[in-house]
Amino acid sequence: MLHTECEDANHHQPWWNMFKPVFDVLVSCCTCSPFLLFSLYSPPAAVATVMGTIICPTNHGRVKIAMQNHAETFPLVTLELPLHTPHFATLVRSETNRIVFTCPHGGLGRPLLSAPVWAMLCNGKKMGFAVSRAGPHEDASLMEMIRSVTTGAGLLPDKAGFGEHRYLRGQFVWTVGSSDSEACHLVDPSGCFGQELSLLFLRN
Numbered sequence: 763m764l765h766t767e768c769e770d771a772n773h774h775q776p777w778w779n780m781f782k783p784v785f786d787v788l789v790s791c792c793t794c795s796p797f798l799l800f801s802l803y804s805p806p807a808a809v810a811t812v813m814g815t816i817i818c819p820t821n822h823g824r825v826k827i828a829m830q831n832h833a834e835t836f837p838l839v840t841l842e843l844p845l846h847t848p849h850f851a852t853l854v855r856s857e858t859n860r861i862v863f864t865c866p867h868g869g870l871g872r873p874l875l876s877a878p879v880w881a882m883l884c885n886g887k888k889m890g891f892a893v894s895r896a897g898p899h900e901d902a903s904l905m906e907m908i909r910s911v912t913t914g915a916g917l918l919p920d921k922a923g924f925g926e927h928r929y930l931r932g933q934f935v936w937t938v939g940s941s942d943s944e945a946c947h948l949v950d951p952s953g954c955f956g957q958e959l960s961l962l963f964l965r966n
Contacts, residue, residue: 844890
C-alpha cells in the first residue's frame with residue numbers, strides 16, 4: 763500500500779523529519795487540499811515551474827533527487843547524492859538550505875544538466891560528488907509508483923527487492939541565469955514551514 767501524506771499545518775513539523783531513518787508513526791495526514799511545499803520564496807508568474815522528488819532509502823542506499831517538467835515526462839536530471847538518508851536529514855535541519863552542484867566545462871554547446879558528475883556542497887560544506895543517473899534503473903519503478911502524486915511525502919513499499927523508500931515531492935520554480943547556471947527553489951505559498959530548499963547548478 764502506498765502511504766502519502768501532507769504535513770498538518772498546525773504541527774509546524776520540519777519537512778526533514780520525513781527523512782529520519784526510524785519512524786514510529788508517519789506524520790499525521792490532513793484532509794485539506796495539498797499545498798505547495800517548503801519555501802518562503804514567491805516566484806514571479808513568468809518563471810517556469812517543475813516537479814522535484816527527493817527519494818530516501820530506508821536501507822543503506824543513497825539519497826536521490828529527480829527534477830522533471832511533470833509526472834508524465836522523463837526527468838530533466840536525476841542525481842544520486844553522496845549521502846545516506848540519516849546524513850542527509852542531519853544536513854537539512856536549518857531554516858535555509860542551499861545545495862550547490864558544480865561541474866567543469868565539458869565542451870562548447872553541451873547542456874548544463876548533461877554533466878555526468880557534480881561536486882556537491884550543502885550549506886557551504888563539501889559533500890563529495892553526486893552522479894547523474896540515466897537510462898533504466900530502479901528509480902524509474904519508484905517514480906512510477908508516485909506518478910499520480912503532485913505534492914506530498916510518504917513511504918514507498920518494497921515491490922521489486924530495492925527496499926522501502928521515503929519520498930518528498932513538491933513544486934520548484936526553475937530559473938536559468940545563463941548557459942552555465944540554473945537554479946530551482948522549492949515553494950510554499952502558505953508559509954507554514956518556514957524552511958527553504960534551493961538547488962543550484964553551476965558550471966565553472
